[in-house]
Amino acid sequence: MKRDLQKILAQADQFVKEEMIPLEMHLHQHKSWAEVEAILAEKRQMVKAMGLWTPQIPEEYGGLGLSLHEHGQLMEVLGQTLFGLYAFNCQAPDAGNMEILIEFGTDEQKEKYLKPLLAGKTRSCFSMTEKDFAGSNPVHMGTTAIQDGDDYVINGHKWFTSSAEGAAFAIVMCISQEEASSPYARASQIIVPTDNPGFEHVRKISIMGHEGAGWASHSEVRYKDCRVPKSNLLGADGAGFAIAQTRLGPGRIHHCMRWIGICERAFRMMCQRAATRELSPGKPLASKQTIQNWIAESRAEIHAARLMVLDAAQKMDEKGDKAVRIEISVIKFYCAQVLQNVLDRAIQVHGALGISDDTPLAYWYSHERGGRIYDGADEVHKSRVARTILKEYGVRV
Amino acid sequence: MKRDLQKILAQADQFVKEEMIPLEMHLHQHKSWAEVEAILAEKRQMVKAMGLWTPQIPEEYGGLGLSLHEHGQLMEVLGQTLFGLYAFNCQAPDAGNMEILIEFGTDEQKEKYLKPLLAGKTRSCFSMTEKDFAGSNPVHMGTTAIQDGDDYVINGHKWFTSSAEGAAFAIVMCISQEEASSPYARASQIIVPTDNPGFEHVRKISIMGHEGAGWASHSEVRYKDCRVPKSNLLGADGAGFAIAQTRLGPGRIHHCMRWIGICERAFRMMCQRAATRELSPGKPLASKQTIQNWIAESRAEIHAARLMVLDAAQKMDEKGDKAVRIEISVIKFYCAQVLQNVLDRAIQVHGALGISDDTPLAYWYSHERGGRIYDGADEVHKSRVARTILKEYGVRV
Amino acid sequence: MKRDLQKILAQADQFVKEEMIPLEMHLHQHKSWAEVEAILAEKRQMVKAMGLWTPQIPEEYGGLGLSLHEHGQLMEVLGQTLFGLYAFNCQAPDAGNMEILIEFGTDEQKEKYLKPLLAGKTRSCFSMTEKDFAGSNPVHMGTTAIQDGDDYVINGHKWFTSSAEGAAFAIVMCISQEEASSPYARASQIIVPTDNPGFEHVRKISIMGHEGAGWASHSEVRYKDCRVPKSNLLGADGAGFAIAQTRLGPGRIHHCMRWIGICERAFRMMCQRAATRELSPGKPLASKQTIQNWIAESRAEIHAARLMVLDAAQKMDEKGDKAVRIEISVIKFYCAQVLQNVLDRAIQVHGALGISDDTPLAYWYSHERGGRIYDGADEVHKSRVARTILKEYGVRV
Amino acid sequence: MKRDLQKILAQADQFVKEEMIPLEMHLHQHKSWAEVEAILAEKRQMVKAMGLWTPQIPEEYGGLGLSLHEHGQLMEVLGQTLFGLYAFNCQAPDAGNMEILIEFGTDEQKEKYLKPLLAGKTRSCFSMTEKDFAGSNPVHMGTTAIQDGDDYVINGHKWFTSSAEGAAFAIVMCISQEEASSPYARASQIIVPTDNPGFEHVRKISIMGHEGAGWASHSEVRYKDCRVPKSNLLGADGAGFAIAQTRLGPGRIHHCMRWIGICERAFRMMCQRAATRELSPGKPLASKQTIQNWIAESRAEIHAARLMVLDAAQKMDEKGDKAVRIEISVIKFYCAQVLQNVLDRAIQVHGALGISDDTPLAYWYSHERGGRIYDGADEVHKSRVARTILKEYGVRV
Numbered sequence A, B, C, D: 001m002k003r004d005l006q007k008i009l010a011q012a013d014q015f016v017k018e019e020m021i022p023l024e025m026h027l028h029q030h031k032s033w034a035e036v037e038a039i040l041a042e043k044r045q046m047v048k049a050m051g052l053w054t055p056q057i058p059e060e061y062g063g064l065g066l067s068l069h070e071h072g073q074l075m076e077v078l079g080q081t082l083f084g085l086y087a088f089n090c091q092a093p094d095a096g097n098m099e100i101l102i103e104f105g106t107d108e109q110k111e112k113y114l115k116p117l118l119a120g121k122t123r124s125c126f127s128m129t130e131k132d133f134a135g136s137n138p139v140h141m142g143t144t145a146i147q148d149g150d151d152y153v154i155n156g157h158k159w160f161t162s163s164a165e166g167a168a169f170a171i172v173m174c175i176s177q178e179e180a181s182s183p184y185a186r187a188s189q190i191i192v193p194t195d196n197p198g199f200e201h202v203r204k205i206s207i208m209g210h211e212g213a214g215w216a217s218h219s220e221v222r223y224k225d226c227r228v229p230k231s232n233l234l235g236a237d238g239a240g241f242a243i244a245q246t247r248l249g250p251g252r253i254h255h256c257m258r259w260i261g262i263c264e265r266a267f268r269m270m271c272q273r274a275a276t277r278e279l280s281p282g283k284p285l286a287s288k289q290t291i292q293n294w295i296a297e298s299r300a301e302i303h304a305a306r307l308m309v310l311d312a313a314q315k316m317d318e319k320g321d322k323a324v325r326i327e328i329s330v331i332k333f334y335c336a337q338v339l340q341n342v343l344d345r346a347i348q349v350h351g352a353l354g355i356s357d358d359t360p361l362a363y364w365y366s367h368e369r370g371g372r373i374y375d376g377a378d379e380v381h382k383s384r385v386a387r388t389i390l391k392e393y394g395v396r397v
Helices: A002-029 A033-050 A068-079 A094-104 A107-119 A240-276 A289-319 A321-350 A361-372 A378-391 B002-029 B033-050 B068-079 B094-104 B107-118 B240-276 B289-319 B321-350 B361-372 B378-391 C002-029 C033-050 C068-079 C094-104 C107-118 C240-276 C289-319 C321-350 C361-372 C378-391 D002-029 D033-050 D068-079 D094-104 D107-119 D240-276 D289-319 D321-350 D361-372 D378-391
Strands: A124-127 A144-148 A151-162 A169-175 A187-193 A199-204 A216-229 A278-280 B124-127 B144-148 B151-162 B169-175 B187-193 B199-204 B216-229 B278-280 C124-127 C144-148 C151-162 C169-175 C187-193 C199-204 C216-229 C278-280 D124-127 D144-148 D151-162 D169-175 D187-193 D199-204 D216-229 D278-280
Touching: A002 A033, A002 A068, A033 A216, A068 A240, A068 A289, A094 A107, A094 A124, A094 A240, A124 A151, A124 A216, A144 A169, A151 A169, A151 A187, A169 A216, A169 A240, A187 A216, A187 A240, A240 A289, A240 A321, A240 A361, A240 D378, A289 A321, A289 C289, A289 D289, A289 D321, A289 D378, A321 A361, A321 A378, A321 D289, A361 B361, A378 D240, A378 D289, B002 B033, B002 B068, B068 B240, B068 B289, B094 B107, B094 B124, B094 B240, B124 B151, B124 B216, B144 B169, B151 B169, B151 B187, B169 B216, B169 B240, B187 B216, B187 B240, B240 B289, B240 B321, B240 B361, B240 C378, B289 B321, B289 C289, B289 C321, B289 C378, B289 D289, B321 B361, B321 B378, B321 C289, B378 C240, B378 C289, C002 C033, C002 C068, C068 C240, C068 C289, C094 C107, C094 C124, C094 C240, C124 C151, C124 C216, C144 C169, C151 C169, C151 C187, C169 C216, C169 C240, C187 C216, C187 C240, C240 C289, C240 C321, C240 C361, C289 C321, C321 C361, C321 C378, C361 D361, D002 D033, D002 D068, D068 D240, D068 D289, D094 D107, D094 D124, D094 D240, D124 D151, D124 D216, D144 D169, D151 D169, D151 D187, D169 D216, D169 D240, D187 D216, D187 D240, D240 D289, D240 D321, D240 D361, D289 D321, D321 D361, D321 D378
Parallel strands: A124 A169, B124 B169, C124 C169, D124 D169
Antiparallel strands: A144 A151, A151 A216, A169 A187, A199 A216, B144 B151, B151 B216, B169 B187, B199 B216, C144 C151, C151 C216, C169 C187, C199 C216, D144 D151, D151 D216, D169 D187, D199 D216
16 A cells, blocks of 8 residues: 555656646636636546546545545645645545535435535535634534524525635534534534525635635625525534534644645745855855755754654544544644745745745745634644643643 | 924824725725826825925925934834825835935936926836846846947846836936946946836736736836936946945835834734634633733834834934944844734734735735845845944954 | 933943953852952942942932933943942842832831941842742732731741842831732831841752852741831831832833843854854854844844833833833843843854853853743733733723 | 563653652752762662663663664653663763774773773763864864874863763874875774873863763863873774764764653643642633643644654664764754753743752753754754755755
């Protein structure tokens, strides 16, 4: 298996370098998602032809059945370029939605929603975050689902619903059991097709100056007396929080390894620039000790990040989510910071070129700033780590 | 005079808060510079009516004749909003060009180029940086001006020529005395009207995802056998570097105080958000110690930054540029870092809202990243400070 | 007055450089305080002869009557060397005790305790911190003073009572009004002569490997049924907290300016070392960019620190303590951090020599680590600053 | 084998916690090395009885034959307490000297110098660093060995010769082949018994206020016409640098894992203190978010450090030193910084107690500051990492 993985990684790396990187800035600057999607559709065909499609998905569902530890390594390779994950159909939020549907979906839901998603024929979104509630807290929220006959009637106001534009359906997190004694038993996850008249796409939220388009956009969405059949419920009524939890662990491994891919790319660009940019004839930028410090510190930080993420992935493969509660939070805040550090240094080494859109550095610098916020802000994860550790010392804080 | 300054600052502050801030995101998201310019033209009329137009310019030229120390304080006020400086006609690069024209321009140049600039009827640009040469080094560059009869013929390739789109003229830094023994005596500054057939506007450079427009854009420009009369030379032939130096000191005070204005605005937004955003009913974000740390650290850093810049401005007013060589470099790298720190914290406190374009934080975070690069990168200024200090210890490094 | 100050500073600087610095490591390595004291007694005579004795004390009490702003500048000069303040009789904790006695002491107390202190014939200590209570909180403490006839009977356990060994008396902070409705009205300050049988000197606390001796030591002290006449009370019964507050503001200016003196000395040593240490013939350490970065960053930070402390001192001179509540906390945590930064860099530039006791750097590095802890830990000051600011935003946290 | 290692680690951990930690501050504060040595001799007997003596040494020489990866883990356990390594006879500089003697020693040298060292009957020192030469550079030095008949005559001035006081012999690095074309072929390593009349023990160098004693001290040493037989040469004449290199890799793993042991101990102390120290009744220090941040950040950094060091150890076991040139430099500067961070935070959490010698934190804080200096300063390692990486980009800087 190990040897196969090395082959998969090598194939993917070659594909990324030959097919995706040369294209990425062109795609990035395109205004129309339709055109971008058309070009990416060809790349996706190539990935299918290579047999690397949906690598994170069990073989029985047509994927490669990679373990988290293996898929993590692949995510690093794909993370090197802007649309790498999309080309392999393992991009957020679809990958997480596939996971949920595989684990909790009914046969009908799988047929209707999972199948086209796995095939890359549709896209989906996940509607959790709300503007009026702090944090991405799956417990406190204002969106409700009221049972009415055979239906749920959903009302609520979500934002940062990623990839909503053009998505076939949303998985909506909403309160359906307001009276449940445990706050963790109040929420449900319900599938809402986006052509439902109660699904209102309010606007794409402009982020760091970009509205984005299609998959690469984030929307404000309103659910207005949005009526869906009860059969659209995922798992049990009230199980929304528990389902969300199963999604988070792997999601953080994916994000972190994708970031490491970005880091490695930025690192290579930094070294390349330092080696070739001359301060004066024969004296490259690389001769400056400050640049050397940045290269060494970046190498150290990226190395540390990778070892920690792969260590967490391996433990999660072996022992499950709960065994790595500390590790999962640690990698989230550590890797997000490393990503910011490395991008900041790479930009500084590139000078004015670094802030221009002639390289992907500026895009990553501005857009991946969100990495320290989404899926739990740094501060939330740090407190979580500390509180878990402090329990061993007899205090609950 | 002191009392007057307080009145000016108060007037400007009121204007910024009532007229500019409510408008800034609307203007920012506008695609067309023509529309933005029309709206801003009204605001400029109001500034003229208040008697605060071109405050940095000597009274004899129609300005307020503020000293650097005074103007610095005004820049902080104007820096609070995206188009604040523009509304007062003290924005870069025009302010610097006005300074050069006042100090070095001939009567003819003043009549033709300075007058409409002072009146706000035209805009201008400054063409120095070149893609193929490291740093914004006014000594090493590839652009040349060859004397040919009564003309100069300029050839070269510039980029990051800010505000070139729609500018009436460029001041071009070019090598005209290649054989001069001192490298500091090789460059000249020459005025080139942008309707000159040899002036080619290649493209607006997209920065952090924005191409920008008009004044708020940065261009790549090519000078192709660009022929201008010798009377377009500013000062003496070979004096380009010396002229650039006179421009830099005040420019850095301006930038730094503008950044402090941004910092204060971001600081207020951070405090406001912390005070009003509730984690749970009655428990504001401000109750978290990490947020409190950020508020305290930001207050300290901004306070330090302001005191240092005003100290440098006062010394420069009293003793001239050369007396504050260390201070000017210190404030450049210190303030640029403080700006980045404060914006980063303000964004984190805002969560997802912070990376959205619903506030100006995202724009500043991405676009002011350039502050650590332009007008001398942090590393250049640090080495300069150290080398100046080390001379006193008997070493030249 | 200003010109006189410059003269005072110049005199003091010359004295520090000629008389104190050459001696400091010799004194530092001495085991016996008696010998050190004898040598320092000579230096103190010289200071008296120069007319610079107790510069912080009003002229009517035999001092120079310097304002905080002026004395701050002198503290920087004296801070350059290990025993600089002691030589001028403006060292902690005596200087603070003098202040209290001048402001709150009765004629009898002044005669008995202040006079010999001003003359440098005795030393004193201040007994506040307790091992069993967090922080140096003048409100919560375990030491009590019970009225019994004409006496107070004090019981309690203090530690980090600086300079207790050999002190003539202690000012003890203790709870005397346990029932007072406001916690801030419970404590009193009472003078206890150290020859009182109820005063037990438990041990000198070894700090960073040093027990220290005499003035330069910190003790654990126990008060056991320690009986003193009521006439030993300072100010009103229950005014202990209020008196302590008056002491803190100036004390922080003093500490911060002393630290800046240390910083400047360490900075000069760093530059000197960088300029003279050769990596290879003709290539000084100063040629390394990392060293240059440290020099520039240290220059910036020290400059910022000084401007902020002097700004706070001036405001305190003009408007009193309460006007500078934020500034006083800001300088405390900012300067303590700058001190640590600069010392850390200076040590690194010195290599193995830096951790040896062949220079004072190692002493400062280890012993001034306490600066981030005493007189309010960094974290306490940061929260205080934030809370004060947040009140303007309508929240009390 | 793996299971055995777990048993060894558990035994060692129990020994450290039961036998060493309760004793450490007592030993630390002892003035006389003779007394300390006597107490430690008993502990060493216990270690021998447990069968854990000289665990890093091949079984054929009486050790446990642990691989680097295994020994690294043991070093973490032993690093938790001040004299842990000494108790197991795997302390620097003896461990390194044993390695050299095993690999390069003649039978006679082994009999005379190695055997008693392995038995713990003698101690040794390693004389490399010189005050007048920058860095611990085994190429540039002033100490020379001149052949004279059957002897070498050594002259030179060394400092920071650790553990020289009471050592039986020194291994001296000196220039014996001044004319060698490669600078790396100039030095030799020669054994000098300390009772040689040419071996002058100048002084113990006081470090961070401690002179130290015996094994725990660092000396200045002079070699004055110091005559030793040629048979005292280690390996070939001119092989000194090459021999030193073989010693460095494992030495860094040892140091780093020992530091991680210190980090884990300090981390536990920090958590324990946070959990038990009350700000007010029922409100532990651990409830403060700043403390929680420090706990989480420390956990992340220590975890990263350990994974990187063990990764390097494993690669070194498998592929040898040269394969891990980057990793070895990375762990050196990364771990030294983590150690400083964690100790700084642990001290701050302990408040005044943290700077006192009532815990080992103050000792580590001050004495392990050297970790960023010895065996190659941070800056040297960073440049080395960068230069190695940059070679792949075609530049030699």
